[in-house]
Amino acid sequence: xxxxxxxxxxxxxxxxxxxxxxxxxxxxxxxxxxxxxxxxxxxxxxxxxxxxxxxxxxxxxxxxxxxxxxxxxxxxxxxxxxxxxxxxxxxxxxxxxxxxxxxxxxxxxxxxxxxxxxxxxxxxxxxxx
Amino acid sequence: xxxxxxxxxxxxxxxxxxxxxxxxxxxxxxxxxxxxxxxxxxxxxxxxxxxxxxxxxxxxxxxxxxxxxxxxxxxxxxxxxxxxxxxxxxxxxxxxxxxxxxxxxxxxxxxxxxxxxxxxxxxxxxxxxxxxxxxxxxxxxxxxxxxxxxxxxxxxxxxxxxxxxxxxxxxxxxxxxxxxxxxxxxxxxxxxxxxxxxxxxxxxxxxxxxxxxxxxxxxxxxxxxxxxxxxxxxxxxxxxxxxxxxxxxxxxxxxxxxxxxxxxxxxxxxxxxxxxxxxxxxxxxxxxxxxxxxxxxxxxxxxxxxxxxxxxxxxx
Numbered sequence: 081x082x083x084x085x086x087x088x089x090x091x092x093x094x095x096x097x098x099x100x101x102x103x104x105x106x107x108x109x110x111x112x113x114x115x116x117x118x119x120x121x122x123x124x125x126x127x128x129x130x131x132x133x134x135x136x137x138x139x140x141x142x143x144x145x146x147x148x149x150x151x152x153x154x155x156x157x158x159x160x161x162x163x164x165x166x167x168x169x170x171x172x173x174x175x176x177x178x179x180x181x182x183x184x185x186x187x188x189x190x191x192x193x194x195x196x197x198x199x200x201x202x203x204x205x206x207x208x209x
Numbered sequence: 210x211x212x213x214x215x216x217x218x219x220x221x222x223x224x225x226x227x228x229x230x231x232x233x234x235x236x237x238x239x240x241x242x243x244x245x246x247x248x249x250x251x252x253x254x255x256x257x258x259x260x261x262x263x264x265x266x267x268x269x270x271x272x273x274x275x276x277x278x279x280x281x282x283x284x285x286x287x288x289x290x291x292x293x294x295x296x297x298x299x300x301x302x303x304x305x306x307x308x309x310x311x312x313x314x315x316x317x318x319x320x321x322x323x324x325x326x327x328x329x330x331x332x333x334x335x336x337x338x339x340x341x342x343x344x345x346x347x348x349x350x351x352x353x354x355x356x357x358x359x360x361x362x363x364x365x366x367x368x369x370x371x372x373x374x375x376x377x378x379x380x381x382x383x384x385x386x387x388x389x390x391x392x393x394x395x396x397x398x399x400x401x402x403x404x405x406x407x408x409x410x411x412x413x414x415x416x417x418x419x420x421x422x423x424x425x426x427x428x429x430x431x432x433x434x435x436x437x438x439x440x441x442x443x444x445x446x447x448x449x450x451x452x453x454x455x456x457x458x459x460x461x462x463x464x465x466x467x468x469x470x471x472x473x474x475x476x477x478x479x480x481x482x483x484x485x486x487x488x489x490x491x492x493x494x495x496x497x498x499x500x501x502x503x504x505x506x507x508x509x510x511x512x513x514x515x516x517x518x519x520x521x522x523x524x525x
Contacts, residue, residue, distance in 0.1 A: 092406045095433050095495045123392050130384055132246055133391050134413040138430050177490070 083124040085112040096131055100139045103129075104148065108159060109204050119149050119157040216243035218365055218397045219264055221275030221282060225421075226259050226268070233259040234270070235421030241414075243364075246391065246398040248408040250502060251418035257401035258297070260418065261369050264399065265295040278365055291319050294358030296351070297369035304343030308336055308353055312360070319361035327360035333386060348379035355383070359390065368400035372407055380404075384411055409498040417502075419509065429498065436501045437473040438494040441466040441485050449484050456508045469496070469504045 086107035090096045107113040119140070120128075126136035140157060143149040150160040183193045219241035226234040234256045241247050249257045262268045264277055266285045275282040278289045285293070303311050308331070316322045331338065334352040336345075342353055351371060358366065372380050384407055390396060402408050408415075409429070416426040425432070439455075446463030458468040466485070470477060473493075481491055496504070 090406075090410055092499065093497060095497050096409050097430070097433070098495055127385075127389060127392060130381075130388055131410050132388065132413045134245070135410075135429065178492070 084120050084128045088129050090130065097135055097139050097142070100125070100129055100131065100136075101143060101146075104139075104143060108148070113159050115159050115161050117159045118155075119143075119159060217241070217276075218243050219275070219277050219399065221260075221264065221270075221273060221277075224260070224263060224273035224275070225271050226256075226263060227271050232421055234263070237273070237418070237422050239416060239423050239426065241397060241399055243397050244395050245414050246396075246412040247400070247414040247416055248412040249399065249401040249416050249418055250403075250405065250408065251401075252506075255418040256421040257418055258299075258369055261295075261297070261367050261399065261401060265293060265367050266290075267295070291321065291361065292364040294361075294363035294366040295369075296354045296358050296367070296371060298351075298371070298373050299369070300354060302342050302350060302354065305341060307339050307341055308356070309338040311342065311353070311357060312338075315357055316360075322361045324360075326362065327356060330356045330359060330386070334382070348375045351375060352379070352383070355386070364395070364397060366396060366398045366400075368398065368402075370401055370403070372402055372404045380407065387411060405499040405502055406497070415498065417505065425505075432501060433495055433498070435473050436469060436471055436496050436504065437477075438469050438496055438500075439467065439481065440492040440494070441481065442490040443485055444488055447485060456504050471504075 086103050088099065088103040090099055104113065113119070122133060122136045122140055125131075125139065126133040129136070131139075140149065144151055144157070147160055149157050151157050180193065188196075217240060219239060221237065221239050224234050224237040224239075225232055233254075237256065237260060239260070249260065251257050259268070263270045263282070266277070266283060269283050273282070277285060278292055280286070280289050303314075306314075312327060316324075316327075334349075334356060336349060336353055336356065342350060345353060355371075371383065375383065387398070388411065391398070398412070400408075400412070412429060414426070414428050415432055417424050442465050443463070448463060449466070451458060452470075454470055454472045455468040456471060458466070460466045478491065478493070482489065485491065
């Protein structure tokens with residue numbers, strides 16, 4: 081049985097390590113991984129996702145570098161606090177522009193897009209409970 | 210914690226193997242560190258199988274030197290063979306034997322043979338012990354070969370096209386099995402494959418072979434860090450001086466540019482800004498190993514064609 085709080089099948093197209101990073105962020109967004117919670121061991125990540133252990137190790141290092149995870153002496157790797165995350169994150173990096181362009185191309189109005197964003201936000205938050 | 214240590218398990222320099230007048234391997238260099246899982250990628254006929262066969266001491270090289278498992282190339286003895294697992298799609302198996310008989314035959318040859326591990330593998334791979342190997346499907350035969358090569362926990366595992374001809378489910382099981390193995394000991398794996406999507410998951414190092422030479426050999430993460438797909442959109446068409454390191458360039462009348470950079474670094478985004486202007490919309494995308502391989506292959510073809518054309522024009 082999987083030890084991971086999320087499931088992931090690596091698909092062709094995107095780099096494998098990027099798919100793992102996205103899956104971790106998604107798991108945090110929907111509350112499957114909570115702040116302060118222990119992050120699965122490299123071994124579990126490698127085995128359950130089906131990626132090379134060295135690659136899994138790099139993924140964890142990368143997530144620590146991004147501020148998503150933190151290494152606490154004696155307590156292992158944990159999901160970092162949100163406040164810490166927001167300090168290192170920039171809203172420009174979200175790729176909102178792409179979504180806006182695509183919405184314009186498809187002829188959606190500004191309020192329709194705002195509505196869709198809010199709905200998606202609530203949907204993810206709701207799943208947390 | 211790093212699984213990789215700096216011990217070198219394989220090192221070959223200036224390797225040459227000829228079949229008649231044809232040099233299948235033509236001045237090849239390769240270095241494999243302990244604990245790494247290295248993929249040899251290349252077209253058919255690039256020299257992958259020949260390279261693996263030389264390293265496994267199945268055939269001898271005509272030129273070149275190096276070491277495998279601490280012994281000079283070609284000088285592997287009983288002790289080294291007991292630490293080396295070699296599985297090839299072309300390997301002959303004992304088709305009239307049952308798997309049980311084959312295992313009983315092989316076990317005494319390997320001091321490190323692990324009965325419990327062998328039983329576990331047979332169970333995991335769901336192989337019948339009492340059926341003739343000749344009656345196994347291709348996937349089962351491949352698994353049987355793996356059982357026989359893994360049960361003595363070799364330090365170096367060489368796999369030549371391990372996934373070819375396997376159906377997707379068996380392929381997944383094999384990959385999961387190998388990844389599971391990599392957790393425990395300090396295995397070093399060298400494999401050749403055309404299944405690049407699988408390779409991206411399984412391996413941490415990539416060596417590209419072209420015409421008998423290794424052209425690129427580096428950790429997968431470094432390769433993926435330096436290859437980026439760039440997509441630039443500008444308000445007004447711009448003329449940009451093309452850079453040699455840009456591959457597969459396409460432009461829509463100077464308004465939109467897409468290309469792949471092969472040497473992306475921390476400073477590259479600033480360089481792109483200077484070229485395309487502060488208002489340009491620049492999007493960067495990482496590439497899967499398969500896409501990187503395709504970009505390289507296309508570029509190689511383009512260079513070859515250009516070289517041919519310049520020869521033709523000189524003649525005229």
